[in-house]
Amino acid sequence: MALGEFDLIARYFANCGPQRTDVRVGVGDDGAVLAPPLGHDLIAVVDTLVEGRHFPPDSPPDSIGHRALAVNLSDLAAMGATPAWALLALTLPAANERWLEQFARGADRLLRRYGVALVGGDTTSGPLTITVQLLGFVPRGLALRRNGAQPGDVVMVSGTPGDAAAGLALEQAQLVAAEDVAVALRQRFLYPAPRVELGVALRSLASACIDVSDGLGADLGKLCTASGCGAELELSAMPLSGPLIAAVGRARALQLALAGGDDYELCFTVPPTAFSQLVELARVSSTPIARIGSVTERSGVVLRDGATVTQFSARGFDHFR
Amino acid sequence: MALGEFDLIARYFANCGPQRTDVRVGVGDDGAVLAPPLGHDLIAVVDTLVEGRHFPPDSPPDSIGHRALAVNLSDLAAMGATPAWALLALTLPAANERWLEQFARGADRLLRRYGVALVGGDTTSGPLTITVQLLGFVPRGLALRRNGAQPGDVVMVSGTPGDAAAGLALEQAQLVAAEDVAVALRQRFLYPAPRVELGVALRSLASACIDVSDGLGADLGKLCTASGCGAELELSAMPLSGPLIAAVGRARALQLALAGGDDYELCFTVPPTAFSQLVELARVSSTPIARIGSVTERSGVVLRDGATVTQFSARGFDHFR
Numbered sequence: 312m313a314l315g316e317f318d319l320i321a322r323y324f325a326n327c328g329p330q331r332t333d334v335r336v337g338v339g340d341d342g343a344v345l346a347p348p349l350g351h352d353l354i355a356v357v358d359t360l361v362e363g364r365h366f367p368p369d370s371p372p373d374s375i376g377h378r379a380l381a382v383n384l385s386d387l388a389a390m391g392a393t394p395a396w397a398l399l400a401l402t403l404p405a406a407n408e409r410w411l412e413q414f415a416r417g418a419d420r421l422l423r424r425y426g427v428a429l430v431g432g433d434t435t436s437g438p439l440t441i442t443v444q445l446l447g448f449v450p451r452g453l454a455l456r457r458n459g460a461q462p463g464d465v466v467m468v469s470g471t472p473g474d475a476a477a478g479l480a481l482e483q484a485q486l487v488a489a490e491d492v493a494v495a496l497r498q499r500f501l502y503p504a505p506r507v508e509l510g511v512a513l514r515s516l517a518s519a520c521i522d523v524s525d526g527l528g529a530d531l532g533k534l535c536t537a538s539g540c541g542a543e544l545e546l547s548a549m550p551l552s553g554p555l556i557a558a559v560g561r562a563r564a565l566q567l568a569l570a571g572g573d574d575y576e577l578c579f580t581v582p583p584t585a586f587s588q589l590v591e592l593a594r595v596s597s598t599p600i601a602r603i604g605s606v607t608e609r610s611g612v613v614l615r616d617g618a619t620v621t622q623f624s625a626r627g628f629d630h631f632r
Numbered sequence: 633m634a635l636g637e638f639d640l641i642a643r644y645f646a647n648c649g650p651q652r653t654d655v656r657v658g659v660g661d662d663g664a665v666l667a668p669p670l671g672h673d674l675i676a677v678v679d680t681l682v683e684g685r686h687f688p689p690d691s692p693p694d695s696i697g698h699r700a701l702a703v704n705l706s707d708l709a710a711m712g713a714t715p716a717w718a719l720l721a722l723t724l725p726a727a728n729e730r731w732l733e734q735f736a737r738g739a740d741r742l743l744r745r746y747g748v749a750l751v752g753g754d755t756t757s758g759p760l761t762i763t764v765q766l767l768g769f770v771p772r773g774l775a776l777r778r779n780g781a782q783p784g785d786v787v788m789v790s791g792t793p794g795d796a797a798a799g800l801a802l803e804q805a806q807l808v809a810a811e812d813v814a815v816a817l818r819q820r821f822l823y824p825a826p827r828v829e830l831g832v833a834l835r836s837l838a839s840a841c842i843d844v845s846d847g848l849g850a851d852l853g854k855l856c857t858a859s860g861c862g863a864e865l866e867l868s869a870m871p872l873s874g875p876l877i878a879a880v881g882r883a884r885a886l887q888l889a890l891a892g893g894d895d896y897e898l899c900f901t902v903p904p905t906a907f908s909q910l911v912e913l914a915r916v917s918s919t920p921i922a923r924i925g926s927v928t929e930r931s932g933v934v935l936r937d938g939a940t941v942t943q944f945s946a947r948g949f950d951h952f953r
Contacts, residue, residue, distance in 0.1 A: 335775070339858075340778050342677040342711040343676045343677070344673050346772075352666060353665075353668050354665055355765075357763075396676065398765060430676060433678050437761060440680075442763040444676075457662070521662060
């Protein structure tokens with residue numbers, strides 16, 4: 312590398328993200344020294360992005376920085392955690408200063424948005440790979456799990472799944488759409504908004520929660536497997552965005568919503584008695600959520616489209632991948 | 633990959649490492665739920681190993697698993713921390729079952745040796761890259777730092793630095809040695825022993841501490857810079873192993889000890905008044921430590937060899953790299 316490792320860290324990451332008073336020692340020693348809050352559980356998540364697999368080569372560097380944090384913030388959100396501290400392991404083919412500056416800017420925006428301090432990291436040379444570890448907190452015993460759904464619970468999803476998969480297809484020139492539609496959908500792939508506030512609000516409401524990264528159908532399937540139950544989705548209730556329908560039509564939009572991936576929305580279940588509380592909560596936090604089905608005793612995810620009922624299978628929806 | 637991501641995790645990492653009662657939720661949800669002990673600071677470290685850069689291609693997989701944990705345990709040791717929890721981000725070109733089984737075995741041995749639970753991870757496909765995050769604890773306020781050395785303090789190092797660099801040179805066929813000597817030195821590169829017990833014991837004794845990963849001279853230089861001081865090393869006091877001297881002779885052994893890298897020993901400073909306590913501690917913990925010099929007011933690392941004094945510079949020692 313043209314720049315030494317130390318210079319790299321010092322120049323681009325020293326002022327990345329906000330300061331926090333619970334960080335006793337941040338970047339610059341062998342490890343970070345952190346003060347966990349009393350009465351809380353610590354939540355730890357890790358996710359890796361590999362160039363060419365999780366994002367196209369030559370993606371905007373600020374999008375890569377944004378997504379490396381967003382995918383981890385989304386995992387924390389699915390646990391109901393308040394994010395606190397991040398560690399960044401960055402493997403780079405070369406120390407391109409412009410790239411680093413933009414990558415750090417993308418990371419910095421999300422760190423500041425959620426009050427997360429960058430407390431440590433490691434930079435190495437090699438094929439472009441970014442691993443982020445995030446640490447957060449929930450009051451003791453209140454972490455959201457995948458395994459608490461009960462038959463009769465309502466199945467909910469935030470936002471409009473499918474947009475990100477269409478955005479990626481546009482990025483990769485596998486799809487063409489009108490300019491305004493394309494811009495909106497690309498944005499959803501490049502700069503996903505993790506549902507941190509929603510996750511925190513769901514702590515005392517949701518019976519189970521998972522983040523939607525591999526496609527709503529597959530991720531809901533994991534939640535159901537962990538909970539020992541199944542789910543029936545009502546396709547007419549699926550929240551599809553205007554840009555997505557404009558770009559691919561309603562039938563394909565449904566496929567992408569169910570099996571597209573990269574949404575970083577939350578899919579969760581609530582007891583029917585908690586539903587009205589949930590609607591109020593969504594209104595206050597101005598997070599769009601939709602009721603898309605219900606939890607069943609019988610395992611598997613079933614799709615209802617009017618009178619037609621089919622079994623969801625990820626393979627049947629595996630088009631762009 | 634031939635195996636799905638979930639199968640991979642389930643098969644090779646589900647029983648990797650010990651169980652701990654402070655892990656409320658381990659691998660299998662969106663995040664781990666952990667219970668930090670009261671009255672302690674949390675120490676977080678992260679380090680990445682990239683094939684071809686941190687280990688030769690076709691290294692024994694159990695050595696890669698061992699080293700991925702050892703380098704992080706060494707960082708925790710340098711902070712005086714007791715290790716507790718690990719997260720593993722593994723990027724693999726293919727899911728070779730034999731490779732995975734051996735990699736997991738190497739990781740498992742060190743996890744069990746130090747009582748560290750594997751609480752989360754991520755597996756992705758791409759060029760072989762391993763990032764480990766380790767979390768550990770020190771009683772509040774007792775973390776070891778790099779910045780506390782004072783002029784007059786004694787400079788110490790554990791073990792016999794230089795062995796690992798010779799071991800790597802042997803692995804890469806850049807050096808030839810007698811069979812028994814070669815085996816001993818290779819072992820030191822492939823399976824370094826992090827100084828976890830020593831780090832914990834130094835909490836109330838050392839004025840500053842750093843782990844030796846980039847070469848003793850360079851790492852002591854970082855400790856001195858952080859502490860606003862310098863150091864003078866007495867070359868005749870440098871602990872050199874028999875195998876190292878046998879393989880490369882005394883002059884080259886000294887160079888490797890000062891600038892070789894990959895040692896994962898601890899370099900630390902203690903006030904002269906604490907020296908006798910330290911000797912007793914090393915005896916009890918049966919960790920070899922050596923007094924190699926003293927902290928000076930004047931910045932920089934100086935090498936004394938009889939009457940000759942020279943300034944240490946990493947470049948002047950940069951032979952195998």
